[in-house]
Amino acid sequence: MDNYETEEQQVEAIKKWWHENFKLIIVVTIIGLGSIVGVQQWKQNQTMNAQTASLEYDHILQIVASDSNSEVTHQVESLQTDFAGYPYAALASLLEAKKFIDAGKPAEAEKKFHWVIDNSNTPNLKHISRIRLATLMSEQGKNEQALKILDVEQGSFKAGYMEVKGDILVTLKRINEAKAAYDQALQAYEAMGANAQILKIKRNDLGNS
Secondary structure, eight states, X not given: OHHHHHHHHHHHHHHHHHHHHHHHHHHHHHXXXXXXXXXXXXXXXXXXXXXXXXXXXXXXXXXXXXOTTOOOHHHHHHHHHHOTTSHHXXXXXXXXXXHHHHTTOHHHHHHHHHHHHHHOSOHHHHHHHHHHHHHHHHHTTOHHHHHHHHOSOOXXXXXXXXXXXXXXXXXXXXXXXXXXHHHHHHHHHHHHTOOOHHHHHHHHHTOOO
């Protein structure tokens, strides 16, 4: 009898607890299921967006390959607007920047490099943009501005940064600083296992003093 009463009491306790908490359980269950569905849907959307961005970038590559005079500004701007967080937008911007440079439009190229620096979520592409932008600005005589562009955390791109910095310092006739920059670049290239013969020639041309 005691066992029966104990089981009965347990059942009643469960019924009472359910009556007091069933609404909360339902809400939590719905939220939990919604979260699972939401995460899955988010992943699907991310995959679809990446695929769409990839296709648009491939289309830009095809345009450039088929006719060097074709403009891809509209397509690039579409990637920048709709898929700024994906590397394809930055890659397309770098591609268009090169087209502008080849067309003798450095100001337009600068805008593309700046867009990558300001908007890309891919650090390596931001580094590449900084190095190319600094080189382009130096070619236009904007050497001090170019040096400021390079004054950032360099990460694994130290060799490239320091080589361009050395080139700019040579242009400014700040030879001792240029030597130091080239030496740092050579050390960074050596750590990477790169040969850097052209850089060695540039450094040797400055002398050892």
